[in-house]
Amino acid sequence: MHPGSVEAEQPRCPVDGIVMRDITDGWECPACGTRIDLVPPHPQLPEFDGPALPNS
Numbered sequence: 001m002h003p004g005s006v007e008a009e010q011p012r013c014p015v016d017g018i019v020m021r022d023i024t025d026g027w028e029c030p031a032c033g034t035r036i037d038l039v040p041p042h043p044q045l046p047e048f049d050g051p052a053l054p055n056s
């Protein structure tokens with residue numbers, strides 16, 4: 001119910017619920033120091049250097 005709120009896109013600390021602040025690679029809680037790291041948009045797939053998966 002707060003159109004235009006900038007904090008809507010900020011994650012909150014899972015420990016104390018405080019709105020986290022931006023850091024270089026994610027967010028950090030200003031209260032307890034808990035960090036959330038940004039996840040790469042295209043994570044590397046594991047390399048298959050062995051036989052096929054047993055459940056494939």
Ligand SMILES: [Zn+2]
Binds near residue numbers: 013015030031033
């Ligand atoms: Zn916190």
